[in-house]
Amino acid sequence: MPIATVNPANGETLRTYEAMDEQELERRLQLAQATFRTYRTTSFTDRARLLNRAADLLDEDQDDVGRIMTTEMGKPVKQARAEAAKCARAMRWYAEHAQELLADEEPAAADVKDSGGSRALVRYRPLGPVLAVMPWNFPLWQVVRFAAPALMAGNVGLLKHASNVPQTALYLEDLFHRAGFAEGCFQTLLVGSGAVDDVLRDERVKAATLTGSEPAGRAVASTAGEMIKKTVLELGGSDPYVVMPSADVDRAAQVAVTARVQNNGQSCIAAKRFIVHTDVYDAFAERFVAGMAALKVGDPMEEDTEVGPLASEQGRSDLEELVDDARRSGAAVLCGGERPDGPGWYYPPTVLAGVTREMRIHREEAFGPVATLYRADGLDEAVLIANDSPFGLSSNVWTRDEAEVDRFVRDLEAGAVFVNGMTASHPGFPFGGVKRSGYGRELSGHGIREFCNITTVWHGA
Template sequence: MPIATVNPATGETLKTFEAHGPDEIERRIALARAAVDEQRTLDFDTRARLLNRAAALLDEDQEHIARTMTVEMGKPIAAARAEAAKCAKAMRWYAHHAPRLLADEHPSPDDIKDAGAARAIVRYRPLGVVLAVMPWNFPLWQVVRFAAPALMAGNTGLLKHASNVPQTALYLHDLFRRAGWPEGSFSTLLVGSGAVEGVLRDRRIAAATLTGSEPAGRSVAAIAGDEVKKTVLELGGSDPYLVMSSADVDRAADTAVKARVQNNGQSCIAAKRFIVHTAVHDAFLERFTAGMRKLNVGDPLDESVQVGPLAMEQGRADLEELVEDALAHGAVARCGGRRPPGMDRGWFYEPTVLTGVDATMRIHQEETFGPVATVYRVADLDEAVALANNTPFGLSSNAWTRDEEEMARLAQDIEAGGVFFNGMTASHPALPFGGVKRSGYGRELSSHGIREFCNITTLWYGED
């Protein structure tokens, strides 16, 4: 796959890059490993100063990097600015909280009296070089939510970014360099997916994290398992969005539009399956469909545009196949279901609402990575929970209800890494993020995320 910036709004190749060869890959791995020894010696105040400097630089660069992301993968420019701001905020959050999150733990004497120890300490130490295999859909945020905690924990990072966002990848490399991090602390490998196995098998790589597709996750997990290396995987999602009879239907429908088309619908945690109680189904469907139909689709650099193009031509083709299969088997397109008329350049697709979806259709089980929603009618909470869990994925979920008993039931029974009540799923540095089932394992963000790539060490001290 070529390493190039291809504008998805026009299909035009804007810039191409030569992939790093074996010698450059070796040089960067060696630098990352050498930097581990220096990183370990930096105290939290020094790491925090460097990370805060990176955040300040990112704020200064916001317009530049926002336009870069928009041109490379098509997200609306306002969303790109918000992504850059969110990354700076996360850097500052980890700079401030890492000393507390990674502070030594001291078991009480009563708890360890049978262990024969006079005292004991639990200490969080860095693992070393962590390989990050990252996707294109949030090309800045996906990397920063790994890099900020990893660097604050004393690790070094090697980034293998998606091949269609090379300028964003190179920007990140330069950002941490300009902030003053020791050489090799964070490096970008400009390589295709075929180079990942060799890098991951290198003995100097301690662990890996991947955000991406299920096939990519399986591949990295298999290689890492063979090498007995720690991995964190955040894979696909087919998040349910439940609307029960007690819900504020207007708010639920308006939020549903945002939840489905965020990032042009190309988000693992975007709501995709809208499961609606029969008592409010028709009202919800009418308002939701009207909202989807009104969305402004077009050039993502236009400030008024709400939905830009799909990031890749193949991605649009995959989405079209799912919709065409559903329509051929009896589903109904309440809006959309085609390429926008008159938009011959770029990889655009109309915001789409499908009803009448059933188990005979691929879209019932496969992830829709684009602005396509499926709406289901259910009779009660039991049917809603069963349908919500009838998916191989389990990343996040949304539930709209004012009934406390329903909330308690959903919190207990929904199979996902998160349940967001009366709002849309979002990631935040203070909250753990990740999934179950084929959505992956491990957690990013919060205390859980920063500890994923730590050697949790027991220090045992006998009697003097």
């Protein structure tokens, strides 16, 4: 895949980039290693000052970087600006909380005595250069939620971004440099996916984090395992959205539309499978389908556009294949389902009902504005349908019954359960999944400690 900006609204190639050669890649690896030796000794105060400055600059750049993201991957420009604002807030959150999150911990006095020691502590130390392999769908947020905690922990970052968002990738490197971080603290590697394996095998790279597809995750995890390097993986998701009879059905249907089509439906944590109790199924389906059908699809640069184009022609083709397979196998198309005429990689908001286990869309992630509706006769069946997926990223449950909430929290196989609301990420909460959605956690204290050397310090009596 070429490293290029291709506008998904019209298919026009706007700018192409040459991949870095081996000499430039080596220079950057050397720089990362050398910079880490000194950056690791900086204080939390100095790191926070730099990260807060980066947040201020990002706020100032919000309009410009929003347009860059929209041009490169097609998200509505209002959502792009909101993504930039969210990144700035996350930077400030880690600047404020990192020192507390990584403070020395003291084991229980009884354990210290029992060990024969006089005192002990646990200290969090940085690992070194960390490789981040990031996707195009949230081209700022996916990177910042790695970079902010990594930099505050004293690590340095090497970004291999998706090849269709090179301008966003270069903007991020420039942002941290303008904020005052040393040149080697955060570097963008303009290389193709074929170079990832060699970079990860390099002894100077100490760990890796990847957000992306399951095949990409398998490849990185395999190499990292061979090299015995720590990894965090955030892969696909096919999140269930369960609606029970006690729910506010009107509200649940309204939120469901946003939950499905946010970011043009190209979000790992977007609700994709809508599992509705039979007592409220018809009422929910009517409202949900009407809401999906009423969305404005169009030019993502227009302020009132709600759904823009998919990020790539291949992505649209993949989505079409899932819908067509379901239709051939008997699924009912309640709205959408047909590619529109004209330029750009648009696909309409679509709702499918009557989905069965034999259909591909039941097992595979639909990365675009396509929802599947399921009818459940009770809580037990709702849980069975929700868990009948290879993925386990997040989940949504709508009920006013606390006993039902307890059951869903206990039994849903997911990294998060959002009750009466839409899944969202926040720097204060751990983010990640189970099963084929990956392992490890981003964000919160759990995320910042993923790439730390958790060091036991023991003193004899």
